Amino acid sequence: MTADAVGGVWDYALELARGLALRGIRVTLAVMGPAPSPTQRAQATSVQGLDLRHGDFKLEWMEGAESDMAPAGDWLLDLADHVKPDVIHLNGYAHAALPWNKPVLVVGHSCVLSWWRAVHDAEAPTNWRPYADRVSAGLVAAGAVVAPTQAMLDALETHYGPIVNGKVIWNGRNSANWQARVEKEPSIISVGRIWDEAKNIRVLDGVAAELDWPVEVAGSWRSPNGGSTEDAPTANLRRLGQLGPEELADRYGRASIFALPARYEPFGLSILEAAMSGCALVLGDLPSLRELWTGAAVFVPPDEPATLSRELRRLIAEPDRLRGLATAARQRARGYGTERMVARYLDVYADLVDAPRPVTPHREIAAVPLGR
Structure with a gap:
């Protein structure tokens, strides 16, 4: 599972990982962007069996992220080769287009284009086009796409095109x-x-x-x-x-x-x-x-x-x-609890593992290589 230590994705990832651990599921949390703080590392340590890794790569929505996309992709693929996960859970978009040999879930917590429209009441500048292309390709490559609200899932379709296997799973807290x-x-x-x-x-x-x-x-x-x-x-x-x-x-x-x-x-x-x-x-x-x-x-x-x-x-x-x-x-x-969130994700993981594997390679992203 990928994550970052910048905002709510960190709390979401730990909440989900803790719930999965109670069901005997091991999670390797691959954190990119700024390193987790000592407090955050202590939080991660409290999750039974959590394997925390940090890669010093810019997140895909950060300024200057293009140069980090390929080395970050190589790092993720090497990590997957080492831990041999059953499912790849990406809390981001672009790296879904990597040549994974396991089913891939993308969770869309937010995105630059919908953020820009809401904050500035205008389309994002053209310099965000490579980012948008990478997001689109990642959404196409994913075996399933989850968003925390229907409004966010609708925003992804508005800005990046139709989503075939989209689902809404509310975030949860204990x-x-x-x-x-x-x-x-x-x-x-x-x-x-x-x-x-x-x-x-x-x-x-x-x-x-x-x-x-x-x-x-x-x-x-x-x-x-x-x-x-x-x-x-x-x-x-x-x-x-x-x-x-x-x-x-x-x-x-x-x-x-x-x-x-x-x-x-x-x-x-x-x-x-x-x-x-x-x-x-x-x-x-x-x-x-x-x-x-x-x-x-x-x-x-x-x-x-x-x-x-x-x-x-x-x-x-x-x-x-x-x-x-x-x-x-x-x-x-009370309707947005951890138990419900974890149960819904387990259903999605099970569907991904049971789904037929694609016989064609994932669509490549022309703008910037993502990894090997």
Whole structure:
């Protein structure tokens, strides 16, 4: 299984690997991009039998990734030759077109073209065309394609063409790790990659001064591409930095409201964690989030600060409604548990292993060689 240590894919991969381990399935986690932090390595060590490997290669969506595609592909193929897996599970796209001798699953957590459309309301610049070609070829080569929401699966088809064997499997979290306090504090929390424009933290900062409750934000301000928004002015937010799992769970458990006026969010593990922790949800009005949380969240247009401010102030002023929304979110979150996610992936793996092997080679990617 491939992964990265940049964002939610890391948490998703460990959650899935832990569930698979309980069923006697061994996972080799091939992490590319920035190396896992000491905290992340400790998390990985807690997963029984997990074989963690790191390859110092840029992720396919990073600037300058083209030169790393071929050596990363060789590294993955060599690793597969060594561990001899039954299934190749790629949390990325391009390397599905490598000459694997085992069935390949691609999971589409996000992509540059749909991100660009959501954040900039325009098509991605032409310099992203080689990336798009590699993604398209990987989707064609995969034995199956999974997305965490129908909205994300639809986005892949919109930008890269028809997907023959596409499935939706919701991401999951273990609710035992996320608990609400009996007495919530009068506070609002937001969690995510703060450097990512899609999270829209600037809008939240803009309205925080109008609220009677403090707004706390946890997450990284440093982009894996090397840039940082750490020095950018956010006068009205309490910056918590990047928190470890236990401290983050404590912060969720204390907060009354989780706010994320996102412009783009194919699933949102932080939203699920907050819901499991008894937070009322105020979210960007996106098809993916409506798919998951309709009836259990307040939705606001991402670029309407006045609406965001009004809805947050309304929840603060109406404690009964606040509690009702928190209860609804927590009940909805029960449907997004680890057990269900693992069972669905086991079904997909079984279908892949039983499927007839292709008799023709995978389609090549002309723009950049991916490996041997």
